[in-house]
Amino acid sequence: RGAWQLGRILKQQGDITGAIAAYQGAFEHLQSLRSDLVAVNPDVQFNFTESVEPVYRELVSLLLQPTLTKGQAEEASQANLKQAREVIEALQLAELDNFFRDACLDTKPVILDEIDTQAAVIYPIILQDSLGDSFASRLEVILSLPNQPLRHYGTQLPKQKVENVLQQLYSSLYPGYSSQQRLRLAEQVYDWLIRPAEADLANSGIQTIVFVPDGFLRNLPIAALYDGKQYLIEKYSIALSPGLQLFPQGLEREELSVLTAGLTKARQGFAELPAVEEEVKEIASEVNSQILLNQDFTRTAFEKQINGIPFPIVHLATHGQFSSNPEETFLLTWDERIGVKDFDVLFEKRRLGILKPIELLVLSACQTAAGDKRATLGLAGFALRSGARSTMASLWSVHDESTADLMSEFYRQLTQTNPPMTKAEALRQAQLTLLRDVKYNHPYFWASFVLVGNWL
Structure with missing residues (x-):
């Protein structure tokens, strides 16, 4: 905190070089304390947005300021831009650490x-x-x-x-x-x-x-x-x-198979999802699928499948919510909710390399919590906790046959082998298919789906 306050004073005095050095000291101190910061008892947990986040943002702000050389303003140097990028990535990690309340994310800088x-x-x-x-x-x-x-x-x-x-x-x-x-x-x-x-x-x-x-x-x-x-x-x-x-290394192209689980019926206070049945059928027509639907989609049955046959793709067509609060971030099964932290246990063998990691996790009927500006931390949480190399999810729930059409086209594109198509391009082609359909050309139908992580 002392280095941070010194940085603020030097900035006010116009000593940008000195301010950057002081902020760098504060930043490095926070990085060294990464695991300690999130281990604090939640009852006395520091206020992340007041005590930690401003250090990162204010350092980036200083690094990106034009510098004065002989009275001439010059753009930020490559060294400053590289450090600003490093600080932005560190802020993303810090936000996820704060979300999970632990510093569990393994990082490997990549080029x-x-x-x-x-x-x-x-x-x-x-x-x-x-x-x-x-x-x-x-x-x-x-x-x-x-x-x-x-x-x-x-x-x-x-x-x-x-x-x-x-x-x-x-x-x-x-x-x-x-x-x-x-x-x-x-x-x-x-x-x-x-x-x-x-x-x-x-x-x-x-x-x-x-x-x-x-x-x-x-x-x-x-x-x-x-x-x-x-x-x-x-x-x-x-x-x-x-x-x-956080980019996971390596990507294997293999014969695709999908574990598809979903709910069509109303459960636990959530509305029915009638279009899910069509979605599941469409996927099965494109890709070899194992299906858990309604009563068959219990937590126990899902866990057994996850720890059994190593499906490269797991597709969950069920209600779920992404929130900045991990307690309110969950997926619905027939009999209970799976919280974001439960994903650690469910996917542990995949993450540890005992079983092959999941290439792609698809969450097709989830939505971000209303009014929550940081809700997509929950989406990133599911992506990272599962160890999946890529996660495709909806920012809002589109209860419509358009989702079934988009998913069918996505898997059709993804199974192409000559030439093989990246996940990002497969999603793009599926979105363009809906965009060109007069019924679904509004972004509400096609834009909600995002790909997080490995795009290849």
Whole structure:
């Protein structure tokens, strides 16, 4: 805390170099205390958003500021951009540690160029700057392209403007909202995140954009951003990542088989999901499937299957909720709820390498908790606790045959072998199929599905 306070004082005095050094000391101290911070008794748990998060954000803000050299403003150096990226990834990890209340996530820094030379990574971060007695928002973006220096661009906006526009865009994704207003908001966010990088993305032959989203951006379907003529998904495959440090290595292409479990009937106060039966049939028509439906989908039966035949894909078509509170993050089985922390036990043999890890976990009828700005931490939690290399999930529940159509097309694309298709591209093609269908061309039907983790 002493180094953090010193950094703030030096920043106010205009000593940016000294402030960065002080903040780096505070940051390194927090990193060394990572496991201790989350081991504190929850009753006296530090307030993460007040005591820890500001150190990361304020350091990134300093690192991304233009520097004055001989009176000339110069863009942030490559060294500063690299450190800012490292701090953004560390913040993502810290948020997940705080969510789980333990520092259990194994990290291995990876180099994008060694994973996919046709993927770009975009790191947006929302910062608050003090300007006299008022505050302003800055939406800063670091762009990582294969075999190229990092790039950086940002937008200065009035306080709350970023948050307000993002929340309005989220609301506009429901049918009944003005399409003209929705497209205007989607283009506004596109202008902030993508427009400054358009030429670089095109010139670098990029096919997949991986977002490491911050704040409320996590709740938004990036696929539905709009450039004035077309949606982003019409140009690129899209994936989300809670940080490339969590990218699991290796991906085996094998004959696909799916363990599919779901509920069609109303259970435990949750409504029936009649379209799930069609969804399960559609999947079985495309891929070799083992099915647990309704009464057969108990926790015990599910656990037995998970620890038995090593299915590369697990598809759960059941009610579930993602929340920033792990106690309110769960999936529904016929007889009980599976909490996010239960995933540790259920998938332990997969995570430890005793059984093959899951290539893809699909959660097709879940939704984010209403009014919870950090709800998608729960989604990332399921993804990481299962040890799955990729997780595909819905940001909101679309109770409609459109989900069955999208899933059928997704698996049809995924089973192609000549040439093999990446998961991100398979999802893109499935979303485009719905977008081109006059019944389902509204983003409400196709944009809710996001791919988290390994996009290959």
